[in-house]
Amino acid sequence: MSFYLHDIPLSAAQTRFEQALQSAELDHILGSETIPLDENALGRVLAEPVWARLSSPHYHASAMDGFAVRARDTDGASLTAPISLQVGEQAQYVNTGDALPAWANAVIMIEQTEPLDAKGRLSAEVRAPHAIRIRAAVPPWKHVRALGEDMVAGELVLPTGHTLRPVDLGAIAGCGHDTVSVARRPRVAILPTGSELKPIGAPVAAGDIIEYNALVLAAQVRDWGGEPTRFPITPDNREAIRARVLEAAQEHDLILLNAGSSAGSEDFSAEIIRELGDLLVHGVAVRPGHPVILGLISHQLSAISLSPFVPIIGVPGYPVSAAMTGEIFVKPLLHRWLGKAIDQPQTIEATLTRKLASPSGDDDYVRVAVGRVGDRVLAAPLQRGAGVISSLVRADGIVIVPRGAQGHPAGAAVRVNLLRDSAEIDRTIFAVGSHDMTLDLLAQFLAQRNRRLTSANVGSLGGLVALRRGHAHFAGSHLLDPETGTYNTSYLPRYLPDTPVQLVTLVGRQQGLIIRSNNPKRIMSLSDLVRPDVRFVNRQRGAGTRVLLDYELEKDGISAETISGYEQEEYTHLAVAAAVASGRADCGLGIAAAAQALDLDFVPLFEERYDLVIAAAYAHSDLLAPLFDVLADADFRHAVGQLPGYDVSAMGTVVPLS
């Protein structure tokens, strides 16, 4: 059952909006302005074609330093039969760029002339001698840049709709213009509304939401060639929001009304739009983004627009929905208003690393991390939540699962709309496996060496499976073998029988209990976990920390069923710490660094080894070379050593495999 019963398909919403824009005569360039031809013209879009006003060069120009001559005067000159030309009548010194005298039609390079004095002797006066002697004939127009060589007056230099680049400015100046007619920048009002919103930088309490959608929308608008105005936050007050919308309509071409994330504020938006004009669409079957509203406000007067209508888009409150609404609805509209050609996004075919389920009623925009492992391009779906802005930050691309499809199985070939240059993808190290804080530092140090580290956190065993499938360059792993007490080595023949790998130690690290500050429940050991007043939070099956826990519980004869919260699983050390910090749990097993990050206490219990399992196929690649550099970097070792509970003495050690 869906709350947005009135959701309509994306294509239908686009068509309805499109038709309304057409009726309102808002489906073309908004207007043009003539601006000076300077570096501020960079990135502007031509509203008119540029036709050459002057030819370039606008005269016959010497292309060399030398003497301008008549080609026919040089006929017959040779090494053994030189010819002398009188300076003044038959030859004239010209610098590169100088105009040829009217009688001249060729230039001889100065190095190929012998300066002579009045008596026919060699002269020291190379540029203004009495005469020159030459030992080769020149054809007409040799070393001359003819009038119009570059551009001819009347020629089309750049078409309407072209976005100006540095060289374009030069060409426009070079053919005689000192101004340029460009599309007026669409003015976009961004209205954040919601009583729960706090401005960036203000102190926040539980229930307060930091309002940054307006910032993201404003930056998008600027990126796409518009001029954003960010309005202050309007609380959830119908009249206040209505007044703001009317105010914004006076001086803007488009209003983005960003509702708070609650259904209540969204209802205000729809009501106000219906009242002030035309509510075209309320709810679009696209994910994330559902409660998108599209409308047209009628208004009396506008300082800037000739149309009595201002389009308004009700942008959903969740940050990913807001940003995607920008991409899907605002960007094409701004491009249209600028008269800009719309390029299709760059796409790449990739293999899905895991199953992708999708509700069949929606066009589903799924963020993915993309990496090239060997010959294969991989797409790993990221967190789907509409509130997870970091998933958009980490995203390398978007896979659109169209309405009607239910998703894709793991291993399926999907088309990815790239958000990054494919060159950036090519310098991405794709890590899948167990999470550790030092991977963040590793990413930071790799970035300084022109590598991007993308890591998908699926636990140690998940990492080995990814390596076996050829879905990762390396996997972080801390798998304890309960029989031998060793780390990782015994797992490799079992999980990677046919995949040669190199095992390199990253760190030794303490595992222990993450507990609340001052340890109010006096939790000191695993045996405290069975106390009825203690609620535990666990790691997911397959995670090295989970294996360690189960091993130690077994050793101590503690039954998992007796631990309250044993079935509560988190996927990272920090998530475990967050569960404790929030009071959702009293303790969890994890690493010291995670406890410190959230100001929690830590009871060290065990020490374990965290290794990188590196696919041998890439161990000596250019791509991974910086990884080994970082492992040998004293600054990196020092930075990791600063984190609590880490032992860096074995960092970079290659672990022998039997």
Add this chain to the structure above:
Amino acid sequence: MSFYLHDIPLSAAQTRFEQALQSAELDHILGSETIPLDENALGRVLAEPVWARLSSPHYHASAMDGFAVRARDTDGASLTAPISLQVGEQAQYVNTGDALPAWANAVIMIEQTEPLDAKGRLSAEVRAPHAIRIRAAVPPWKHVRALGEDMVAGELVLPTGHTLRPVDLGAIAGCGHDTVSVARRPRVAILPTGSELKPIGAPVAAGDIIEYNALVLAAQVRDWGGEPTRFPITPDNREAIRARVLEAAQEHDLILLNAGSSAGSEDFSAEIIRELGDLLVHGVAVRPGHPVILGLISHQLSAISLSPFVPIIGVPGYPVSAAMTGEIFVKPLLHRWLGKAIDQPQTIEATLTRKLASPSGDDDYVRVAVGRVGDRVLAAPLQRGAGVISSLVRADGIVIVPRGAQGHPAGAAVRVNLLRDSAEIDRTIFAVGSHDMTLDLLAQFLAQRNRRLTSANVGSLGGLVALRRGHAHFAGSHLLDPETGTYNTSYLPRYLPDTPVQLVTLVGRQQGLIIRSNNPKRIMSLSDLVRPDVRFVNRQRGAGTRVLLDYELEKDGISAETISGYEQEEYTHLAVAAAVASGRADCGLGIAAAAQALDLDFVPLFEERYDLVIAAAYAHSDLLAPLFDVLADADFRHAVGQLPGYDVSAMGTVVPLS
């Protein structure tokens, strides 16, 4: 023999510059600044990593409008055995985004609750009833966005060196920051020098050069993240230039000293740099760009830099050389100073449409037009001259012919560094053939339909050859068959025996004599061409106009040898007109529009048909569909009709082929 005897290979020049920057401690980020987190941060480069300060959400947040509950209180609820929860103690209304009460650990959507009044009857008070009745149990944490779901305090959000995009600003705000530490923008002084230079917009006489290199360099610097300062033009005066360099060194991180195009001014640059510091490189074996100078100026004091050195680059005067010097030397330096990761350019493999000769001593940067014709990507070399800025404007990519290589034969596979998105290449219509002014208008109209028209002018026969090789989507052609008096049709079986094509008329056009204003030599017909005082300028062999001329000369019994200038060939109508306008010739055969563009007179002699020969394989493609739309567009017909000497009555007519 080379004038720049001291040219050194590009790699050696880069190494020498690199080492000098290292010694001067100028090989890393220049400095950082903390700026407010607003839309002006867009495009800035992180000088420090962003670690999450707050978790996001920073509390357990309801993901729905509904009632916060304890999951265990709902155990056992089912359709037939509903459970009632007291509002206040067991249930509390929450909007999406609200914090859960400390005792709650799950949310039930409002649609799945039945509001009850104090007597247990259904209530109209949906958000604040006395109690709620539920008919399903909920697991813990259902519809809750747990603390840290998006970002966890202490986590790495973005690494140093990252260029900020709209969503990044949101993520940085969302994890508790209101400022961001970014690399200081390098300040770059741009000093145009040369007595022959005139500012953009000033009137120009022969010998004057419009100074736009500084504009191009300034726009490049801005594009690459620097802050440019354009200085006024300094004449070729050693002391004045020296003073400017010293002035610029005070407040800039880099000086670009743009010499006039003459060797003289370049010598000043080298002398001044030698005098004020260290002349590292004078002349680099790269084309275009030879006379590049690299140096370091020592200076006493700087308001902005801690280094007592300011790098200086002597930029050659030719515009293509200047822009390429920016790409090769300035861009990597600015990226280095910003701490930005350097992405390799996007490359594509392409087939050369014609032979590419290259001097073996230089790294040769050849501008090419790139188009995709069927399965094949084609690269057509553009004009090579260092003064032809329009070649950079038209360029879709660069082919680097490395030092030591002598070029490539036609048909060779070359790697192209793309200057445009490959999506832009995919919407490019690649035309090869005869030139006509209406093609400029066609390009303009196609641009409005999201197509780019790239046309290589090689004459009508050259176009047919390109079609045969699969090197063009269409060819413009006006080939007269002297035997039948028809246009184009009889040539097709001969030149394109195996290539099905469609023949569509673009225009009928007058051909005639382009002559100087007021026709001082009274040239009225072809018979005047043989007069000794008349100098003719011809079109190249293979051009339709040339075929027409030869046909008419033959008919009139005029021998080509008797025409002075018959052997002078130009490749376009406008180039013929420019030759007449400049006085290089008295007349040429061409079209009326070309004469009008340069204010020349025109004596109409013949009317001919100009057709588009369209490869049948693409005639019905999406790519070419807009071409047919334009041919049927009344606005286009009107615009062409405005050009003198055109007949648009047959526009778009498909010519039957026997």
